[in-house]
Amino acid sequence: MKRNLKSYITISLKGLAMGAADVVPGVSGGTIAFITGIYEELVTTIANVDISLFKTWRQNGFAAMWAHLNGGFIIALLTGIFISIFTVMQLTNYLLDTYPIVVWSFFFGLVGASVWYVGKQIEKWNPKLIGVTILGFIVAFGITKLTPAQGIDHPLYFLMCGAIAVCAMILPGISGAFILVLLGGYKSISAAVSEFNIQVIGLVSLGAVIGLLSFSRILKWLFTNFKSLTLSVLTGFIAGSLNKIWPWKEVINSEIIKGKVVILKEVSILPTQFDGDPKLVYACIAAILGFLLILLLEKIAKKQPLSNAEHKDI
Template identity: 40%
Template structure:
C-alpha cells in the first residue's frame, strides 16, 4: 500500500510538471527513479498483452503489464492535471513571475541531479549533452502555429506531446504551445471536459506512447550514458524557456466573429533590483531545495 501511494505521488509530480510549458513530466520520473521502469512497463503493451486480453486471461494480463504500478502512476497524473490546470490558470494570470521562478529553480536543480546518473564521461557523452542543450534552447525561439481543432491534427498533437512528456527536458505542454493547441487542450478542454478534443488527443497520446516507449527502452539499454547525457542537455536547454524575467509577445487574430490573442514568443530581460526580484529568487531557491529533497528521499527508498 505504501508503494502504491508513493507511486501515486510520483505520478502527481509528473502530471503537475506536464501542465507547465517548459517543464517535463519525464524529468520528474527520472528524478524519482521510475523513468526506466515506466518505459519498460509501457513497452509491455505488446502482442502477448493483446493475446491475453483476447482470451480473457485478465489475471495474467494485469501481471504482464504491471497494472498496479501503471494504475498508481495514472491516477496520480490524471488527478494532478485536473487540479493543477485550474490552479495554474489563476497563478499565471496573477503571479506569472513567481511561477516561472519556482519552476526555473526546479529544473536548474534537476540538471545537476540527472547529470549524476551518467556513469562514464566520454566525447560522445559531452557532444550529446551539447546537442540536447541546443535543441531544447532552440525551441524557445520558435513561433507557435495557429490553433487547429481538426481530428487528424489533434491525434498528431496527442502523439507528439505525449512522446515529449516522457522525455526529460522536453515539455509536452510547450510542444502543444508550439503546435498552437496548448490553450485548446490543456486549459479549455481539460477545464470544460470537452471530450470532442480530449478523446482524439488521448487516442493519439496512447498510440504514440506505446510505439515510442519501445524505441526509447532499446536506446536506453544500448546507450545508457549517452541517453542520459542527451536528456540532461534537454533539461538544461529548457531553462531558456523558463527564464522568469520575460514579457510575452502577444498577437491578435480573427477567429470567426471573435478576436483572440496568442502568445507567439517572449521578450527576455535581466531582473531589476527590487523586492519583487528578491521574492522571485527566494521562490527559485525553494524550487532547488524541493528537488534536492525529492532526490534525497528517492535515494533513501532505493536503499530500503
Template identity: 40%
Template sequence: MAMGAADIVPGVSGGTIALLTGIYERLIGAIKSVGLDTLVTLKDKGIKAAWQEIDGNFLLSILAGAATSIILLSKILHYLIETQPIMLWSFFFGLVLASVVYVMRQVTKWNALRLSWLALGTVVAALISLSPAAVLEPTPLSLFFAGSIAICAMILPGISGSFILLLMGMYSVVLGAVKSFDVVSLGFFAGGCLVGIMLFSRVLSWLLQHYHHATMALLSGFMLGALVKLWPWKQVISYRENSAGQQVPFIESPIWPWAQQEPQIGLAVGALIVGFSMVFVMDFLLKNKK
C-alpha cells in the same frame, strides 16, 4: 502527483519529475510493455497475468496521482502563474536546474561523445522553447499528428506536451474539443497519442538499454535547454486567447532582471533556492527509505 502538477504548466515536463524521482526507466518500460502481446497474455493467462506483465499497479498509481494533482492543483498553479509569475518560474527554474545536476551525476566517465549528446539536447530544447508558433489547420490528420507529437514530448524531460500543442497552434483546438465533447476530434487526437506513445516508448526503452549513458546525457541536455523557457524574467512577444476568451501570454522572450519593471530579485532567489534544495532533500529521503 508531482508529474501531474508539472504537466499543467506549459514548459515544465512530467518526464523531468519521473527522472528526478528515479522512476523514469520503469515508467518507460511499463508503457512499452502495453501492446498486442498484452491481449495475448490476457486471453491465454487471464487478467492477473496481463496486469502484472504491464506493471499495472505502478501505471495505475502514476495515472491516479497525476489525475488527482491536475484536479486539485490546476487552479492554484494557474492562479500563481497570473499573480506571482516570477516566484513560480523561479521555483521551477531551481527545481529543473538541480534535476540537471542530479541526472548528470548518473552519467559516468564523461567524454567528448557524451558531451556532444548533452549539447545536442540543450540546443534542441532551447530552440523549441524559443520557436515561433505555427498554425495547423484542425483536420483529422493534424489532430492525429499533434497527439502523437505532444504525447512524446510529455514523456521527455524538459519538453512540455502542452507547450508543443501551443507551438503547433492546436492547444485551443484540443481544449475546445474537450469542452464541447467533440468525440470525433478527440478520437483522432487520442489515436495519435496512443500510436505515438506506443512507438516512442519502445525506441526510448531500447536506447536506455543499449546506450544508457549517452541517452541520459541527451535527456540532461533537454532539461538544460528547457531552462530558457523557465527563466523568470520575460518579455511578452505575442498573446493568445484562452478558453475563457482572455488574452494571455503566448510567445515570450527572456530578458535581464533589471530590464523588468518589478524584478522581485529577492523573492526570485528565495524561490529558486527552495526549488533547488527540494531535489536533494527528496533524493536524501528516497535513499534513506531504501
C-alpha cells in the same frame, strides 16, 4: 520484492507532481518522473503494452497479465495524475497567474537541479558525451525560440498533435502544453475539450496512444543499449529548456483562449530590464527551494531502491 500500500501512495504522489508539472508550458511531467526515480520504470511499463498481454491473459490468467502490465504502478500513477488535474492543477494555475515570477523561479531552480541530477547518473563523462549534451541543449533551446505555427482543421493534424505532444510529456525537458502551442493546436484542442467535441478529442487521444506506445519503445531501446548517451542528451535537453521557464520575460505576442492569456512569443530578459518589480529576493529564495526539493527527492528515492526486475504487484 513486493510493493506495499506506502509504496503505491508514494507513486501516486509522484503522479500528482507530474500532473501539476504538465500544465505548465515549459515544465515536463517527464522531468518530474526522472527526478523522482520512476522514469525508466514508466517508459518500460508503457513499452510493455502490446498484444502479448491478451495472450498472457488467455494462457495464464488475469493475475499474470496484470503483473506483466505492472498494473499496480500504472493505476497508482494515473490516480495521482487525475487527482492533480482536478485539484493541484487549479492551484498551480492560480499561483502562476498571481505570483508568476516567484513560481517560475521555483520551477527554474527545480529544473536546474534536475540537470545536475540527470547528469550525475552518467558514471564516466567523455568528449563524445559532452558533445551530445551540447547538441541536446542546442535543440531544446532552439525549440523554446520557435514561433508557433498556424493550426490546421484536419484529422491527420489532430492525430499528429496528440502523438507529438504526448512524446514531449514523457520526454524530460519540454512540456506537452508548450508543444501544442508551437504546433498551433492549443486553441482548437482546448476548445474541443471545452465543447466536448468527440471527434477531435478522439483523434488527439488516438494520436497520443500511438505516439506514447511508439516513443516509449524507442526510449526503452535507447536506455537499454545507449544509456549514458541517452542520459547525456536528456541532460542537455533539460538544460536547454531552462530558457522557457526563465522567470523574467518580455511578451512579444499573446492570445486569449477561453478567457486565459496564452503566450505565443516571448523573450528572456534580465531582472533589471523587467518592466515592474522583479521580486529578485523572493525569486532567489524560490529557486533555492526548488533546487533543495530535488535534493530531498533524491534522498527519498535512495531509500526506496527498486529495480525494474523487482517491480511486482501485491
